[in-house]
């Protein structure tokens with residue numbers, strides 16, 4: 001069992017858990033992920049490692065309530081435990097001195113860019129971070145991102161905070177202004193990563209993306225996580241999750257993410273129904 | 285001498301129509317009466333051929349003799365002297381090509397149903413252990429620490445044998461549940477998970493610690509286990525779990541799965557009970573499974589039980605070459621599985637990202653190939669489209685490279701399997717042994733178990749030599 005040591009609510013639906021998982025923390029590196037199960041009979045879901053503390057033996061994950069498992073997880077608090085927590089999985093993000101690195105984070109993906117921005121900065125890069133969210137209330141970790149970067153640009157789709165518009169706009173300007181960029185790292189919803197990659201492609205700036213297909217085991221056993229990169233099928237859980245954004249078949253990724261949308265709805269309904277029954281039982 | 289009975293006792297089964305819609309075990313097992321009657325057929329050959337057919341040389345006539353004298357503890361003891369997992373092997377071993385193939389009675393009639401008797405005795409022993417949980421005698425600790433990677437049949441067996449010899453054993457398992465293929469691959473209707481669970485509990489009762497959620501190569505590497513975590517030796521039993529795909533167009537469409545994904549969802553993650561269990565699985569209507577081995581049979585029969593209107597096997601050779609166990613083939617046929625022999629897929633067709641059909645070619649058998657089987661060749665102009673909404677690829681697996689890629693100085697074969705001495709399981713790397721599918725490529729439960737046993741012995745010899753070496757060094 002893996003105890004929840006700290007919990008923070010960034011928004012109504014985005015939460016931070018600090019988990020007691022010394023074995024995972026011991027060798028965790030930026031860009032890797034964990035697979036967890038909330039409870040017995042639960043599904044295995046991947047979450048990117050948002051922070052780690054080797055000494056304290058803790059892993060921080062940030063998650064958004066999008067379906068049954070994440071909603072169930074959001075009901076847990078400090079002192080509760082997760083049933084399973086395996087990691088660190090996947091290959092770490094390549095971090096070295098590239099020069100000027102633009103880190104782009106969208107939605108709660110911002111949290112997962114944090115250890116990467118920090119590592120890039122520590123490796124001697126000039127780090128410019130562009131972070132975006134739909135609206136002001138969904139912006140997370142702004143201060144932390146500021147501390148991990150040399151420059152921070154914040155965008156909201158509706159203009160309620162920072163620049164109005166998508167994260168690709170400032171990126172495009174930078175590229176067009178010919179300010180030398182040596183590398184782009186993008187993490188967020190697939191659609192955002194796709195457009196970041198499309199934006200940087202004409203300028204030939206290497207762009208690393210962290211793919212988030214459906215996964216089951218996370219160890220190379222099932223192939224549910226297969227993605228196509230440069231026309232070759234890869235298992236994102238062991239060959240990735242980082243890939244060359246200019247070579248990813250984005251439409252395939254977007255389609256494969258939707259395989260179980262119907263079932264996800266059923267699962268959520270079932271759980272909600274169950275929860276309400278449990279409550280009424282408890283009251284009776 | 286009584287007249288030889290040429291017919292074996294039939295195995296009671298669930299009705300085929302009923303079982304095609306449930307996940308309960310297909311075969312129900314012998315009763316004591318039928319087991320005794322079947323045992324009675326054995327002629328207890330003084331030079332038993334069957335034993336030679338068994339990859340771990342179970343003293344078959346000994347256990348059958350004890351059984352027919354109604355000495356069940358004696359029968360269990362004889363069986364378990366060579367086979368740690370009789371309840372499992374009795375169910376899943378390909379006896380028809382091993383022990384039973386060489387049975388002398390089989391020359392005249394049906395061979396003795398050795399597997400069914402093994403299952404009977406194994407299950408009796410499990411029940412006895414459950415009713416009478418005796419704590420196994422603790423051997424004198426040797427102070428040596430062994431890390432076993434992977435909790436499949438090879439790892440569980442090596443761990444149990446080493447623990448009995450007094451070593452301190454920790455199994456590291458990547459998944460959340462121990463058992464390997466027995467838990468994630470082979471379905472409940474063929475091997476009830478409670479049996480695997482009982483065997484795992486027994487291994488734990490010997491003092492073996494099983495650490496789940498531990499992905500060796502990621503959570504910790506083999507070199508770190510030896511150099512930093514204080515283990516004296518490592519046994520690798522990581523299996524051959526990486527699914528192969530055909531490399532034909534359309535294989536990444538929604539609705540195409542590896543058999544491993546399909547079976548893992550259904551078995552390990554209990555998706556058949558969705559939404560009671562969280563992991564979903566598609567209940568497709570027309571499912572084609574590509575391949576002809578046990579894995580293909582398990583996948584297609586699972587698809588049927590999940591409610592498919594047509595579940596079919598697409599296999600490029602003929603019925604004769606089918607590598608699946610005969611019993612599984614017969615069961616599948618009875619349940620209504622459609623077999624499309626001499627059929628080879630060339631493309632999976634999609635619409636809006638989802639599978640809508642599979643383009644196939646008809647084959648005919650030509651000259652024998654390297655494996656001695658007649659090579660299938662394309663029948664010209666035979667292309668047709670199979671109407672399916674899901675395709676499951678069961679065309680084999682390769683060794684999972686997570687461990688092998690992250691371990692220094694481990695010699696591998698061309699196919700990515702670990703090079704190990706067939707007698708001892710010793711790898712090219714100091715202090716590292718390996719056994720099971722990671723060495724042989726996808727094989728059988730019994731061969732993995734046998735490899736675990738041989739490696740345990742060799743590891744024990746090595747560990748017991750160690751102190752002297754150390755003493756010499758310090759002296």
Ligand SMILES: Cc1cc2nc3c(=O)[nH]c(=O)nc-3n(C[C@H](O)[C@H](O)[C@H](O)COP(=O)(O)OP(=O)(O)OC[C@H]3O[C@@H](n4cnc5c(N)ncnc54)[C@H](O)[C@@H]3O)c2cc1C
Nearest residue numbers: 434436437438458464465469500523720721727728729732
């Ligand atoms: C669907 C199916 C049906 C089968 N049917 C039969 C049958 O009827 N009869 C028969 O004899 N054989 C059958 N087999 C084959 C048989 O199951 C295998 O040969 C046998 O299980 C191999 O045992 P093993 O211990 O080598 O590996 P496995 O059983 O594969 O176990 C390996 C274990 O190691 C773990 N592991 C892998 N990598 C790591 C890592 N990096 N760190 C930690 N743990 C790791 C895995 O999660 C797994 O639990 C079948 C196989 C399948 C897939």
Ligand code: FES
Nearest residue numbers: 218220222223237
């Ligand atoms: S998640 Fe199963 S192979 Fe990647």
